Amino acid sequence: ALLLQDKVAMISGAASARGIGLATARLFAQHGAKVIILDLDEKAAAEAAASIGPEHRGYACNVVDKAACEQAAARAIEDFGHIDILINNAGITQPVKTLEIDPGSWERILDVNLRGVLYLSQAVIPQMKQQQSGSIACMSSVSAQRGGGILGGPHYSAAKAGVLGLAKAMARELGPDNIRVNCVTPGLIQTDISSGKLSDEQKAEIASGIPLNRLGNADEVAGAYLFLASSLSSYITGAVIDVNGGMLI
Numbered sequence: 001a002l003l004l005q006d007k008v009a010m011i012s013g014a015a016s017a018r019g020i021g022l023a024t025a026r027l028f029a030q031h032g033a034k035v036i037i038l039d040l041d042e043k044a045a046a047e048a049a050a051s052i053g054p055e056h057r058g059y060a061c062n063v064v065d066k067a068a069c070e071q072a073a074a075r076a077i078e079d080f081g082h083i084d085i086l087i088n089n090a091g092i093t094q095p096v097k098t099l100e101i102d103p104g105s106w107e108r109i110l111d112v113n114l115r116g117v118l119y120l121s122q123a124v125i126p127q128m129k130q131q132q133s134g135s136i137a138c139m140s141s142v143s144a145q146r147g148g149g150i151l152g153g154p155h156y157s158a159a160k161a162g163v164l165g166l167a168k169a170m171a172r173e174l175g176p177d178n179i180r181v182n183c184v185t186p187g188l189i190q191t192d193i194s195s196g197k198l199s200d201e202q203k204a205e206i207a208s209g210i211p212l213n214r215l216g217n218a219d220e221v222a223g224a225y226l227f228l229a230s231s232l233s234s235y236i237t238g239a240v241i242d243v244n245g246g247m248l249i
């Protein structure tokens with residue numbers, strides 16, 4: 001049988017053509033899941049879903065808006081009857097230094113990367129509790145582990161480190177309901193957020209410091225999400241999976 005046969009998976013921040021979210025949606029669909037793509041724009045989300053197949057859905061959902069998260073979960077249950085997998089993938093970055101972080105940018109970066117994980121999780125947990133099963137995977141980053149990387153600012157590192165704590169706390173709390181919560185911590189992955197902003201020279205220099213000698217691609221993060229979403233990881237909760245080419249060795 002396919003790894004995600006008959007599963008319903010909701011993925012935030014998944015409309016961007018070269019992004020990790022859409023790569024994940026495609027991979028999950030290949031493994032039998034019905035996917036729900038959430039992103040800021042309804043049309044973009046619906047088109048991204050349709051590009052995978054007619055049985056998938058795309059809804060507008062700003063993860064910072066609690067009511068919008070609740071609405072997305074309600075729509076998913078209306079359309080599919082259950083929600084088995086949540087991928088908290090939406091995120092934004094801002095490459096600035098400590099003294100350049102103003103109150104507005106602190107709020108924006110913390111909101112989308114961290115508050116959004118809470119709100120969307122809160123929206124699906126009641127359904128998962130009722131089902132007595134569920135898998136939630138959250139997007140953190142190597143920036144949380146090594147205090148910044150190449151592109152995120154200190155507020156981004158703080159938000160992504162916050163995701164690790166939030167996910168572990170939810171894993172502990174929700175384990176008795178058979179709901180697993182895990183994180184992925186990618187290194188530098190070629191998407192619009194990252195390599196779109198780097199020159200070839202910069203990329204080569206970064207690659208030379210990575211044991212696998214290259215940047216990662218979106219499908220390679222999708223693979224880690226697939227493992228965490230499927231029953232292959234049925235005894236894994238509160239874990240953090242590095243997808244970074246060995247950057248932290």
Ligand code: NAD
Binds near residue numbers: 019140186191193
């Ligand atoms: P991306 O910009 O292609 O994807 C991010 C998506 O999130 C976009 O589609 C965007 O529209 C959406 N989004 C932004 N704000 C939102 C909001 N408030 N509500 C809902 N959706 C929103 O970039 P990506 O590289 O695919 O990033 C996906 C995740 O991976 C992010 O959380 C990012 O921080 C994280 N990450 C990326 C890298 C990397 O190197 N690319 C490394 C580590 C972690």
